[in-house]
Amino acid sequence: MARPRWQPSDRLHARAMVTPAIVVLAVVALYPILAAVWLSLQRAILIFRERRFIGADNYNALIHDDRFWAAAGHTLYFTVVAVALELTLGLAFAYILHRAIRARGLLTAMVLVPWAIPTVVAAKTWQWLYDADVGLVARALPLQDVDLLGMPGWAMHAAIVVDVWKSTPFVALLLYAGLSTIPEDLYRAAAIDGARGFTTFTKITLPNLRSTLVVTALLRSLDAFRVFDAVYVLTEGGPANTTETLSIYAYKTLMRSGDFGYGSTLAVATFIALALLAAVMLTAFGRQALR
Amino acid sequence: MVVFCLGPFLSLAFASLRPGGAPFGAPGEYSFDQYTAVFETRPFARVLLRSFVVASLTTVAAVALAASAAFVLAKMELRGRRALLALSLGVSMFPPIAIASPLFLVIRALGWRDTVQGLVVPYTTFALPLALWILTSFFREIPDDLYRAARIDGCSPFGAFRRVVLPVAAPGIATSAILVFIFAWNELLFALTFTSAPEARTVPAAIALFAAEHREPWGEIAAASTVATLPLVAITLLFQRRIVRGLTAGAIKG
Amino acid sequence: MRRRGLFAFFASLAAPSLGCGRGGPSRSDSDRTIVFKHQPLWGDPEPFRAMLSRFEAKTGYAVVTEALPSSSDAAHQYFLTSLEGGDASFDVLVADVVWVPEFARAGWIRDLSEVFPSATIRGDFVEGAANGVIVDDRTFAVPWYADVGLLYRRTDLVPDAPRTYDDLAREALAVKERGAVEYGYVWQGRQYEGLVCNVFEVIWGHGGAAFENGRLQLDVPEARDALRTMRSFIERGVSPRSVTAMAEEESRRPFQAGRAAFMRNWPYALVEAARDDSPIRGKVAVSSLPTRDGTPGHGTLGGYQLAVNAAVTPARFDGAVALVEHLTSLESNISMAVLYGRNPPRRAAYASDELRSRAPHVAAVEEAITGARPRPVTPYYALLADTLQSELSAAVSGIRTPEEALQRAQRASDRIMGMGAR
Numbered sequence: 001m002a003r004p005r006w007q008p009s010d011r012l013h014a015r016a017m018v019t020p021a022i023v024v025l026a027v028v029a030l031y032p033i034l035a036a037v038w039l040s041l042q043r044a045i046l047i048f049r050e051r052r053f054i055g056a057d058n059y060n061a062l063i064h065d066d067r068f069w070a071a072a073g074h075t076l077y078f079t080v081v082a083v084a085l086e087l088t089l090g091l092a093f094a095y096i097l098h099r100a101i102r103a104r105g106l107l108t109a110m111v112l113v114p115w116a117i118p119t120v121v122a123a124k125t126w127q128w129l130y131d132a133d134v135g136l137v138a139r140a141l142p143l144q145d146v147d148l149l150g151m152p153g154w155a156m157h158a159a160i161v162v163d164v165w166k167s168t169p170f171v172a173l174l175l176y177a178g179l180s181t182i183p184e185d186l187y188r189a190a191a192i193d194g195a196r197g198f199t200t201f202t203k204i205t206l207p208n209l210r211s212t213l214v215v216t217a218l219l220r221s222l223d224a225f226r227v228f229d230a231v232y233v234l235t236e237g238g239p240a241n242t243t244e245t246l247s248i249y250a251y252k253t254l255m256r257s258g259d260f261g262y263g264s265t266l267a268v269a270t271f272i273a274l275a276l277l278a279a280v281m282l283t284a285f286g287r288q289a290l291r
Numbered sequence: 292m293v294v295f296c297l298g299p300f301l302s303l304a305f306a307s308l309r310p311g312g313a314p315f316g317a318p319g320e321y322s323f324d325q326y327t328a329v330f331e332t333r334p335f336a337r338v339l340l341r342s343f344v345v346a347s348l349t350t351v352a353a354v355a356l357a358a359s360a361a362f363v364l365a366k367m368e369l370r371g372r373r374a375l376l377a378l379s380l381g382v383s384m385f386p387p388i389a390i391a392s393p394l395f396l397v398i399r400a401l402g403w404r405d406t407v408q409g410l411v412v413p414y415t416t417f418a419l420p421l422a423l424w425i426l427t428s429f430f431r432e433i434p435d436d437l438y439r440a441a442r443i444d445g446c447s448p449f450g451a452f453r454r455v456v457l458p459v460a461a462p463g464i465a466t467s468a469i470l471v472f473i474f475a476w477n478e479l480l481f482a483l484t485f486t487s488a489p490e491a492r493t494v495p496a497a498i499a500l501f502a503a504e505h506r507e508p509w510g511e512i513a514a515a516s517t518v519a520t521l522p523l524v525a526i527t528l529l530f531q532r533r534i535v536r537g538l539t540a541g542a543i544k545g
Numbered sequence: 546m547r548r549r550g551l552f553a554f555f556a557s558l559a560a561p562s563l564g565c566g567r568g569g570p571s572r573s574d575s576d577r578t579i580v581f582k583h584q585p586l587w588g589d590p591e592p593f594r595a596m597l598s599r600f601e602a603k604t605g606y607a608v609v610t611e612a613l614p615s616s617s618d619a620a621h622q623y624f625l626t627s628l629e630g631g632d633a634s635f636d637v638l639v640a641d642v643v644w645v646p647e648f649a650r651a652g653w654i655r656d657l658s659e660v661f662p663s664a665t666i667r668g669d670f671v672e673g674a675a676n677g678v679i680v681d682d683r684t685f686a687v688p689w690y691a692d693v694g695l696l697y698r699r700t701d702l703v704p705d706a707p708r709t710y711d712d713l714a715r716e717a718l719a720v721k722e723r724g725a726v727e728y729g730y731v732w733q734g735r736q737y738e739g740l741v742c743n744v745f746e747v748i749w750g751h752g753g754a755a756f757e758n759g760r761l762q763l764d765v766p767e768a769r770d771a772l773r774t775m776r777s778f779i780e781r782g783v784s785p786r787s788v789t790a791m792a793e794e795e796s797r798r799p800f801q802a803g804r805a806a807f808m809r810n811w812p813y814a815l816v817e818a819a820r821d822d823s824p825i826r827g828k829v830a831v832s833s834l835p836t837r838d839g840t841p842g843h844g845t846l847g848g849y850q851l852a853v854n855a856a857v858t859p860a861r862f863d864g865a866v867a868l869v870e871h872l873t874s875l876e877s878n879i880s881m882a883v884l885y886g887r888n889p890p891r892r893a894a895y896a897s898d899e900l901r902s903r904a905p906h907v908a909a910v911e912e913a914i915t916g917a918r919p920r921p922v923t924p925y926y927a928l929l930a931d932t933l934q935s936e937l938s939a940a941v942s943g944i945r946t947p948e949e950a951l952q953r954a955q956r957a958s959d960r961i962m963g964m965g966a967r
Binding site for chain 2: 010011013014015016017018020021022024025026028029030031032033035036039092093096105107108109110111112113114115116117118119120121122124125126128129131134136165169170173174177222225226228229232233246247250251254255260263264267268270271274275278
């Protein structure tokens, strides 16, 4: 790409234009993560002004902390199930959008509604739908004496439904954009060769959609793994901590109990787990899929 | 698909007009009583204003910072480019909880708890990567010739950016502004952590903590949720194309 | 940096216009104005305002009230952050029973022993309430109103109150099998503070101490029996499975609708049951909770105390103390009972004719209030609560055996209270 010729003052200008962004990112994001690591090596009980360096003791406790491993398991389960459902349902929606020529604008607008709704409102909406007394969903289900958000086993899946509802639109839009880039000629040629619906799907649609699917899955997984809002509003991690995710455990330890040392250890562990997840996904799906 | 997308929220919006948040089908009069209750018995008007101020300032700050940096990334050569890209990609992956504890201590030390800037600064940081991403992809599409012509006419790089590129990129700026505004309006974790006074909360934090002493006030929750959501739905429907473009630009072109 | 400075500037413009600056408006500067931070009382705010006006007329101080988040957990989080930061924008605050030792230890609330000697507090207030505000024989708060766990029953279905858990289970099942109700016995089994209150009541009912010699007594036979009893209620159908999802209202609604025979709840449900449109009006009575051996059980003490912010200036201290004195007086105790149905923590209030005639449902729970017990009085309660809630929830919902859940809770609480390395 031909760029304008360089002048000595250009570099100064360029630097001046990127510096504010770099400074903000460094001061408000990079510095705190380092500070969090430092805090995680201390015993820091805010309310009693206790603060002393204890080395790796918090990490030692973390390894033996059943609740941490349970929370990690819940977070992973939530991520895998939610993202799988979102991709499936999102692909179906993307197909509908792709096929609908006339009402496409209207349909896209409708699909966007759950995406635009604040997560807190989405969670409250579903909490209300699940409510044993007034909830429409709770009444519609043929279940006796079941509280969807209050019983172990049910609650996690009820929370996954909320995430699927909220995030499928985003997935559908990305996949729809991906579908639009597949040349119609490919389908026409396949039709001449006598390929049927399902064959065209596996032989043409999926391979051509591969990179979009991978990017979407990656983005959604990283997002779902950080889940806080929806679960916090729906259950606060209950019943019996069966919906407690890493973010919620860390938040409760920090802000409810005021234990900033161990809370920071949990937060750093969450960060490391997320980085690991990203690394695993990138290796598994290959970098070239991401170009 | 339509029922799946619209059903849940529409039924809640209906319930906001019914006593106690009863679903349709149940007996009861329709009225705006719940709305009156929300605004009269709670500082909800202030909460709305607060959210609006926080989201607007975040939008201005994030878009301004991102636009100038994105321009450099898209149109100029600079040694630190890769570092900035890596940094912003890294930050976009941060779990917010990971930095909540040190940020809390800093904000407390500055006396910024319960203030507007105590939310705007972290929000700007977390919105920056998104805005940077979208704007870079928009700027890349602006023909180099346009920029070059401006430079030949004697504009400095910043002058060319301000007078020529920015006006052309207005749709991109609008797109990123909408997305940042929606992000800041919806954020919960920092809002819960950095505010504690009822009148200093943002809308999501207020609704999340909407409990009464023993009961869940569904009617009022429904009313407040509807008020908090309608502006966003309106924005979304109005700027539907832009949003779709912004969302897919952020992902597909990566 | 220039840009950050710019929006910090805009932000600072916006802040005062919203009235949200830290110290609040200049009214705090006046030594004659007392700021009272409390949770909104359920009901009409006017009578309470009138109580404050009487104080203003009597003393010449002005009182400004500021609202706290209504959920107890959120209110605690508010104090955790504001008092810790030395916030002096309010003088008098309300504290949940379990917060007083924590706030005292943290140095956030004033020692009030000079004005309210611990001996006087013990003499005037019911035992549980007094124990909750006295730390190392120093008074740090004064009880404002009290709550206690009660056993509700439908008198048309069960004329006599069951004394033991076995009686309760038998009668609940009998009524349920007759088809008269859907649920036998409802209580609060959701993962939240109410569950901890419910479990302590049953532990006490099985002869357990729960808290002794500065240590939480969880991994003990009485506690194991208690959790087994609770779990067996669900397994035998005495209580519905969904009881593990119920907080106060989720249990009160079916009871109020006539769908349950027994309920454990706080006194407020009595006020609700007596409303004109209540289907169970006149068919409800309360009694002390059952126990294993049939002696009257102890309910968990709830309710709020008034304390003085440690950051308050000496000039305003007198006014703050005067307000606490006024709001916790015998007269105010009776007013709170008559106007808001709140139980007085003062023993003498129950002898008042006005209370007996105008708030009979409040007078009816005197015995339970007198016998109410506080949850463990320890500065570490907030740190313990989270662990307790999750382990007890796991036990009642059958995810872990009572033995296992109690062992885990014991280990976690010993670690927190023993203050060893985490």
